[in-house]
Amino acid sequence: MEEKMEKNPEIIGFACSFCTFKASEMAGSLRMKYPEGVKLIQVPCSSRVDPAFVIKAIFEGADGVFVAGCHPGDCHFIKGNFYTRRKIAALKELFAAFGMKEKLRLFWVSAAEARRFVEKVTEFYNDIKDRKNAG
Amino acid sequence: MQAKRITNGELEGALNKLLSEDQYLVMGFEKGSGNVYHRIFKEKLDNYALTNPVFATNGALYLRRLFAKGAQIVLMLRPCEIRSYIELAKLTQIEPADIIAVSVDCFGTVSSKKEGDVPGAEELKGLAKDAEKARWACANCRERRGVVGDAGIRLDANGTYWAVSYTDKGKTFLSLIDGEAEEAPEQMEVGPGEVRAAFQVDMKEFAKDFSKCIMCMNCRDMCPVCYCVDCVFNGDEYLPKGDALFNKVFRTGSTGMPRGKELFHLIRMFHVSQTCVGCGACEEACPQGIPLTKYFKGVSERLQGMFSYMSGRSLSEMIPYLTFVEDELKDAED
Numbered sequence: 001m002e003e004k005m006e007k008n009p010e011i012i013g014f015a016c017s018f019c020t021f022k023a024s025e026m027a028g029s030l031r032m033k034y035p036e037g038v039k040l041i042q043v044p045c046s047s048r049v050d051p052a053f054v055i056k057a058i059f060e061g062a063d064g065v066f067v068a069g070c071h072p073g074d075c076h077f078i079k080g081n082f083y084t085r086r087k088i089a090a091l092k093e094l095f096a097a098f099g100m101k102e103k104l105r106l107f108w109v110s111a112a113e114a115r116r117f118v119e120k121v122t123e124f125y126n127d128i129k130d131r132k133n134a135g
Numbered sequence: 136m137q138a139k140r141i142t143n144g145e146l147e148g149a150l151n152k153l154l155s156e157d158q159y160l161v162m163g164f165e166k167g168s169g170n171v172y173h174r175i176f177k178e179k180l181d182n183y184a185l186t187n188p189v190f191a192t193n194g195a196l197y198l199r200r201l202f203a204k205g206a207q208i209v210l211m212l213r214p215c216e217i218r219s220y221i222e223l224a225k226l227t228q229i230e231p232a233d234i235i236a237v238s239v240d241c242f243g244t245v246s247s248k249k250e251g252d253v254p255g256a257e258e259l260k261g262l263a264k265d266a267e268k269a270r271w272a273c274a275n276c277r278e279r280r281g282v283v284g285d286a287g288i289r290l291d292a293n294g295t296y297w298a299v300s301y302t303d304k305g306k307t308f309l310s311l312i313d314g315e316a317e318e319a320p321e322q323m324e325v326g327p328g329e330v331r332a333a334f335q336v337d338m339k340e341f342a343k344d345f346s347k348c349i350m351c352m353n354c355r356d357m358c359p360v361c362y363c364v365d366c367v368f369n370g371d372e373y374l375p376k377g378d379a380l381f382n383k384v385f386r387t388g389s390t391g392m393p394r395g396k397e398l399f400h401l402i403r404m405f406h407v408s409q410t411c412v413g414c415g416a417c418e419e420a421c422p423q424g425i426p427l428t429k430y431f432k433g434v435s436e437r438l439q440g441m442f443s444y445m446s447g448r449s450l451s452e453m454i455p456y457l458t459f460v461e462d463e464l465k466d467a468e469d
Contacts, residue, residue: 052367052402059398061387066469073461082459089467090438090456094405097437099337105469124469 009063009128011038013121014053016046018076020068022111027118034118035125045069047080051091058103064128066121068107081108102131138297138319139312141288146298147180149311153209154179162194163211170253173197185239185288185296187213188254188262190270191247193416195219195359202230209308210284214238215276215414217284218447219359222410225454228362235304236284240325243273247419260324272415272428277328277436283447290324333440334433341430345400347423350374350393354417354427355403360410360446368399400427404434409454411435412446 015021021042027034043049046069054065067088069081088106095101105124109117139145153159154176164184165174171187173194194216201208210220217238224231243263245254254262266274273279281287286305289297297319300309309316352368355361371379374395384390413432421427439445442455 050367051405052373055401055405056373056398059395059401079459082461083456085464085467086442086459087456089464090408090441091405092467093438093441094401094408094434097334097336097434098341098401099335106467108468120469 007129007132008037009125009132010061011035011064011066011121011125011128012057012062013038013040013065014043014046014049014067015040016069016076016081017042017044019070019074019111020046020107020109020117023109023114023117026111026114030114032114032118034121038121038125045075045077045080046084047075047077047087049084049088051087051094054091054104058100063132064103064105064124066105066107066124068109068117068120071108071110074110102127136299136319136321137316138289138299139309139314139316141296141298141312145313146185146288146296147183148313149308150176150183150209150211151179152311153207156207158205159207159209161209161211162197170247185211186241186259188242188244188259189247190244190273190415190419192357192419193219193359193414195223196357196416199223199228199359199362201228201234204230204233206233208234210234210236211239211288212236213241213244214278214281214283215241215412215447216359218278218412219414221283221447221450222360222412222454223362224450226360226362226410231450235286235308237286237288237305237308238281238284239288240281240290240323241273241276241279242325243269243276243279246270263325270415270418270428271426272413272418272432275328275331275413275432277413277445278447279325279328280323281325283449289319291320292322292324293320294324331433331436334430334437336430336433342397344426344430345396347425348393348396348400349423350396350399351422352399353420353422357416357420358403358407359414359416360407360412361403363406367402373398373402400430404431407431408435408438409442409444409456410446 049067057065069084072081075081092104095104107120150161161176164171164187166182166184171184194212217236223229242259262269263273281289285302286300286308298312300306367373375383411431415428418427444455
């Protein structure tokens with residue numbers, strides 16, 4: 001076969017069960033499509049995500065990882081996502097120090113923003129896919 | 136700056152005065168045969184040494200889970216050890232109420248792995264600038280001045296030691312030293328550390344440096360601030376062994392051994408990022424001679440810089456991951 005096989009990335013997403021996971025369910029019921037390679041893991045709050053999970057996901061073979069939670073100030077547990085923001089921002093800085101900043105993203109998606117969820121995830125997926133097929 | 140001059144045995148006198156009472160202990164250094172070691176003194180000082188030119192372990196390691204009420208403990212340690220103690224106190228691993236922490240000016244140390252004689256007092260002063268002899272961690276140290284903890288012992292440019300207090304507990308300690316408080320000179324022997332450029336490395340170099348790792352986890356065990364009793368690397372979740380490992384190989388394919396080197400070090404790097412004092416105890420404990428300090432110190436300084444935080448600077452400063460400001464990090468979201 002002449003045509004080069006396109007490599008499809010695997011993306012792990014940690015999704016807050018009160019917002020982003022609800023948004024993904026809504027996207028499903030609205031029949032919106034997002035890439036198959038995106039695997040969501042439901043967490044009770046985005047601050048439950050220990051950066052160790054993210055690093056483990058990457059070394060176990062994920063091409064990209066995102067952490068998604070409620071918009072700052074809208075956390076079900078009042079202030080969980082403020083801690084997430086600090087931790088993930090610091091983790092991004094760690095990744096930047098090792099030259100793999102593009103592998104991690106942080107999104108804020110509320111339960112009503114199904115379209116935003118699909119857009120964000122698709123954009124991340126395409127970016128990782130381009131990088132994977134380029135080199 | 137008000138301070139008390141220490142010329143001849145005033146400090147030992149003060150410590151002995153404390154030790155004559157039953158509930159007091161002093162943790163400091165002892166001149167042993169050939170080397171200088173940590174020692175916890177009871178009743179009286181014996182072969183006491185103010186500074187230790189050899190770094191083997193970080194003394195704060197022995198203070199973890201110290202909650203005793205009633206016992207009064209005086210720490211006479213290096214600034215990096217006092218800073219680790221402060222971090223552990225913030226993480227509720229040490230009850231600081233009955234501890235007087237005194238940081239002593241540090242001139243840099245040599246590795247305990249290195250063969251040869253212990254440097255003498257005169258040689259010691261320029262040690263930190265001598266990159267050949269001093270440990271990498273000491274040559275690149277951020278804070279070698281005795282300005283952390285309750286009190287500090289500083290050395291001025293003329294070779295006189297001064298005792299300075301920073302808190303009420305430090306004032307009590309200073310009141311035990313004979314002599315009157317006077318104005319200490321501005322110029323001290325040990326100056327502030329230099330700010331280094333942001334740490335940057337690529338994954339290839341990282342993998343190469345850590346390829347020698349045998350996963351003995353001595354670095355974790357000897358790290359003063361890596362204190363979790365239930366470490367994530369205990370058990371089969373992160374680093375599977377036996378059945379768990381072979382199940383995994385059946386599911387995912389062949390694997391090199393020992394596996395998870397990069398995973399282990401990156402996760403540990405993140406977990407200690409805000410509390411790492413860059414003492415280099417991990418590198419000292421490494422049997423393979425991996426340049427661990429370069430990575431851990433570099434990453435922690437970069438991550439602490441994000442929040443203008445410096446580990447062990449003061450007891451009242453919150454560890455960044457345990458607090459937040461509502462209006463910050465606007466560019467965190469992608």
